[in-house]
Amino acid sequence: MKGLASDGGLFIPEEVPSLPQGWESWADISFEELAFNIMSLFVSPEEVPADDLKDIIKRSYSTFDHPERTPLVELDPKQNLYLLELWHGPTRAFKDVALQFLGNLFEYFLKRENEGKVGKDRHHLTVVGATSGDTGSAAIYGLRNKKDTSVFILFPNGKVSPIQEKQMTTVLDANVHNLTVEGSFDDCQDIVKALFADPDINSTHSLGAVNSINWARILAQITYYFYSYFSLTKSANYNKDKKVNVVVPSGNFGDILAGYFAKRLGLPVEKLVIATNENDILDRFFRSGGHYTKKALNTTDEGVKETHSPAMDILVSSNFERLLWFLAFQTDRANAVSERRQHACENVTTWLNDLKSKGGFQVPPAVLEAAMADFSSHRVSNDETIATIRSVYKTCFPNNGPSSSKSTKTGGYIVDPHTAVGVAASQRSIQEHPDSYHISLSTAHPAKFAGSVDLALRSEDGYVFDEILPKEFIGLMERESRVTPVPAGAGWEGVREIVKAEVEQELQGQR
Numbered sequence: 331m332k333g334l335a336s337d338g339g340l341f342i343p344e345e346v347p348s349l350p351q352g353w354e355s356w357a358d359i360s361f362e363e364l365a366f367n368i369m370s371l372f373v374s375p376e377e378v379p380a381d382d383l384k385d386i387i388k389r390s391y392s393t394f395d396h397p398e399r400t401p402l403v404e405l406d407p408k409q410n411l412y413l414l415e416l417w418h419g420p421t422r423a424f425k426d427v428a429l430q431f432l433g434n435l436f437e438y439f440l441k442r443e444n445e446g447k448v449g450k451d452r453h454h455l456t457v458v459g460a461t462s463g464d465t466g467s468a469a470i471y472g473l474r475n476k477k478d479t480s481v482f483i484l485f486p487n488g489k490v491s492p493i494q495e496k497q498m499t500t501v502l503d504a505n506v507h508n509l510t511v512e513g514s515f516d517d518c519q520d521i522v523k524a525l526f527a528d529p530d531i532n533s534t535h536s537l538g539a540v541n542s543i544n545w546a547r548i549l550a551q552i553t554y555y556f557y558s559y560f561s562l563t564k565s566a567n568y569n570k571d572k573k574v575n576v577v578v579p580s581g582n583f584g585d586i587l588a589g590y591f592a593k594r595l596g597l598p599v600e601k602l603v604i605a606t607n608e609n610d611i612l613d614r615f616f617r618s619g620g621h622y623t624k625k626a627l628n629t630t631d632e633g634v635k636e637t638h639s640p641a642m643d644i645l646v647s648s649n650f651e652r653l654l655w656f657l658a659f660q661t662d663r664a665n666a667v668s669e670r671r672q673h674a675c676e677n678v679t680t681w682l683n684d685l686k687s688k689g690g691f692q693v694p695p696a697v698l699e700a701a702m703a704d705f706s707s708h709r710v711s712n713d714e715t716i717a718t719i720r721s722v723y724k725t726c727f728p729n730n731g732p733s734s735s736k737s738t739k740t741g742g743y744i745v746d747p748h749t750a751v752g753v754a755a756s757q758r759s760i761q762e763h764p765d766s767y768h769i770s771l772s773t774a775h776p777a778k779f780a781g782s783v784d785l786a787l788r789s790e791d792g793y794v795f796d797e798i799l800p801k802e803f804i805g806l807m808e809r810e811s812r813v814t815p816v817p818a819g820a821g822w823e824g825v826r827e828i829v830k831a832e833v834e835q836e837l838q839g840q841r
C-alpha cells in the first residue's frame with residue numbers, strides 16, 4: 331500500500347521469477363486468466379489465496395467495455411504496425427488497467443484487517459496522490475465508495491484538461507476529495523512526497539499511494555504486454571520469423587517498466603521503444619551516453635514544457651530508478667548475489683542523491699550498454715504530434731473489429747496526442763527495423779484530449795468530434811462538481827491540515 335520506503339527509495343521485487351514451462355499455451359486464455367497467471371508469479375497464495383486473487387482480478391476488469399479488455403488493432407498492415415487500445419476502462423486511459431485492480435486490492439486488505447472490528451478500532455486508509463490528469467480520475471474511479479478508505483487527489487489548478495477535471499470533481503462520493511493547488515504538477519507531487527515523509531501525519535493516519543511508485547500498479551500492467559503479444563501471434567498474417575517491438579509513450583516510466591518485467595520474465599520482445607514528447611529526459615539519457623540530467627546539456631531551458639501530451643510532461647521519470655537498480659545489479663562484478671544487491675543499492679542511492687543535489691548523474695558504460703540491449707528511444711515534437719494525429723486519420727482505416735475511436739463517416743482512426751507520440755516514434759523505429767512488428771500502446775481515448783485532437787483535425791473532411799464522444803462524457807461538463815481549493819502559500823502543512831479535517835468530517839458523517 332505504501333509508495334515510498336521509509337528511506338525514500340522505491341520497492342522492487344527481490345527476484346524476477348521465470349515463466350513456467352508451457353507458458354506459450356497462455357495464448358488461448360482470457361485477459362483475466364492471463365492476469366492471474368502472471369500475478370501469481372509474484373504474489374504467493376499465503377499472501378492472497380488464489381480464489382481471492384481471481385475474484386479481485388475478475389471484478390477489476392468487469393468495468394471494461396470491451397470483451398478483450400485490451401484489444402489489438404491492426405493500424406497499418408503495410409508497416410506491420412499494430413495499436414494496443416488500453417483505454418476501455420471507466421476513465422478512458424490506460425491507468426484504469428492498474429488502478430481498478432489497486433482499488434480492489436486495497437479494499438481486500440482492509441476488509442481482512444478490519445474483520446470483526448468496529449468504530450475507532452477499524453483501520454482507515456488515507457490515499458493521497460498527485461495528478462496531471464489521468465491518474466487522479468483513474469484512482470478516484472478505483473476507490474470511490476470503498477469502505478474505510480479516503481482518497482485525496484491534488485491537481486494543479488487550471489492545468490488539467492477540462493474533461494479530466496470534470497471526471498474527477500463530479501464524483502461526489504463522501505470518500506472522494508479533490509484539492510486544487512496553485513502551481514504545477516511537480517508542486518503537487520512534492521506536497522505528496524512531503525506528506526509521506528512527515529512523522530506527524532504518519533503517526534495518526536495510514537497513508538496509501540496511488541502514483542506509479544506503487545509497485546502493484548506496475549505488476550498489473552505486465553498482463554497486457556503478454557496479451558498483445560499473443561493477440562499478434564494469433565493474427566492471420568503473423569510470421570514467426572519477424573521480431574516484435576513494443577513502443578510506449580512514456581512519462582514517469584511506469585508503463586514501459588512493466589514491459590521490462592515482461593521481457594525479463596521471458597516474453598520475446600526485441601526492443602522496448604521509449605517514446606517521449608519534448609520533455610525528453612529519457613531520450614537524452616540514451617543519446618548523451620548515459621547522462622540522466624534534469625536540464626539538457628548546453629541549454630538554459632529549465633522546468634517542464636507544456637505539450638499536447640500533458641500526462642507525459644515530467645522533468646524526471648520516477649520509475650527509472652527501478653530500472654537503474656536492475657541494470658546496476660546485472661552489471662556488477664561481485665560474485666555473491668547479496669554483495670551485488672548491496673552494490674546496486676549503493677549505486678542507485680549515489681545517483682539519486684546527485685540528481686537531487688547536482689541536477690543529474692552519469693552511469694558507467696556497462697550500465698548504458700545493458701539499458702540499450704533492452705531499450706531504444708525516440709523524441710517527438712509538439713508539431714509532429716499534431717501532424718501524426720492528422721496523418722493517422724487520413725491514412726489508417728483498421729478493419730479488425732469495432733472501435734469507438736474511428737470516424738463513422740470516413741472510417742479514419744483517431745488517436746489521442748499521447749498515442750500519437752507513440753505512433754510517430756513507431757514510424758521512426760520502423761524505418762530502422764522495417765522487417766519487424768511494432769505494437770504501439772494507445773494510452774488514452776482521443777475524447778479526453780479534445781483540444782489537441784480538434785487542432786489537428788478541424789479542417790478535415792467528415793470529421794465531427796461529437797461522433798467519437800464516449801457516452802459517459804456526454805453532459806459531463808454541466809454536472810455538479812465539488813473541489814477544495816488549497817489557499818496559495820498554504821504549503822504542504824496546509825494540505826496536511828485539510829486532509830486531517832476532511833477525514834475527520836467524513837468519519838463523523840459515518841458514525
Ligand SMILES: *Cc1c(COP(=O)(O)O)cnc(C)c1O
Pocket residue numbers: 423424425464465542579580581582583584585586641642748749773774
Ligand atoms: C500516464 C500516461 C502516460 C505515461 O505513462 P508513464 O507510466 O507515466 O510513463 C502516457 N499516456 C497517458 C494518456 C497517460 O495517462
